[in-house]
Amino acid sequence: MVNDRFIELLANLLTDEIGEAEMTELNQIVANDPECRQQYNFFKNYWTQDEESCPNNEVMFEQIKHRIGANEQEEEIEPNHRRIRFTWLKVAASLLIGITIFGYYLLTSHHSHGKTKSSLQITKTPSRTKSKIYLSDGSVVTLNSETELRYPTSFDGATREVYLDGEAFFNVAKDHTHPFIVHAGKMNVRVLGTAFNVKSYANDKTIETTLIRGAVEVTLNDRPSDRIILKPSEKLVLNNTSARAPATTNKRTENLVPRNTNINYSLTNLTHLKANDTTVVETSWVNNQLVFKDESFADLAIQMERWYGVTIKFKNLEAANYRFTGVFVRENVIEALNALKMVEPFSYKYKNETLYIY
Secondary structure, eight states: OOOHHHHHHHHHHHTTOOOHHHHHHHHHHHHHOHHHHHHHHHHHHHHTSOOTTOHHHHHHHHHHHHHHHHHHHOTTSOHHHHHHHHHHHHHHHHHHHHHHHHHHHHHHHHHHHHHHTTTEEEEEEOTTOOEEEEOTTSOEEEEOSSEEEEEESSOOSSSEEEEEEEEEEEEOOOOTTSOEEEEETTEEEEESSOEEEEEEOTTSSEEEEEEEESOEEEEETTEEEEEEEEOTTEEEEEEOTTOOOOOBSSGGGGGGSOOOOSOOEEEEEOOBSSTTOOOBGGGGGGGTOEEEEEEEHHHHHHHHHHHHTOEEEEOSTTGGGOEEEEEESSOOHHHHHHHHHTTSOOOEEEETTEEEEO
């Protein structure tokens, strides 16, 4: 909340009782305090416009101005009475400013809370399912399996903001005056109009943003001063310290799969399945292809769980570190495992929607 001295000086300004020194002080406060500057601009705009949303405050202020004018004509009133009345007017103006500021904060706080909680639409996709969402601004979002997207019914603020848990491909409608922001875990992706992929599953060891065309700016919650600009065909990879180890019946398996403990990131290029191949691993899921290149069995198993709607647990302490390259399109989970068995030696048992790798 803004300070009392600012309210006092602003009241003096509104009642035409501000001196040169006080005006300088007010200007300094406005210049140095972003919150006071916001409120100063709010009042300046408010009193120069017809604000139907606050009629009672406007009537009160008009009464204050009327009393000021009346006092200037009542020269017969004794000076001490004049000072008392002007003092009362300043108190009334200060009170009015305080009430309006408090109401402004309540209004903006309620509006912000509603946008981030109750008024947001939620779309969830289960495993083995994808969905497409058409946002009010014309942007199109394709959701991968086990993904949740929260978004407003309509974008009516200075920015277009959505919240992602999972993986989605965004084709954002251009609007240079309203940036589009995706909040995904510890990563925030800001764009004006472009196509990009964001992968932010809680179970994955990394959070990724892959740019197909246009430009994006990425900021990190843990490093707010860092601003990473991606160019087309670049990918930002951020360590996800909350990722789980592969499911196993022996806890020693966790030692076979390194887990990142430091928050850092790296920039890489798009991953193509083969040289001179147009297949892009990061966005192949949009075309209903599960593409993997030099992927550990542990990481591939997490993708297969979402793709086929199963649970995979490792009993073979070495199999979790096997590495595979390939493409699954129409294969069911059994056919996929049989194909992997032709590359590395392992066996499996399927029981109650759970696959045990031996």
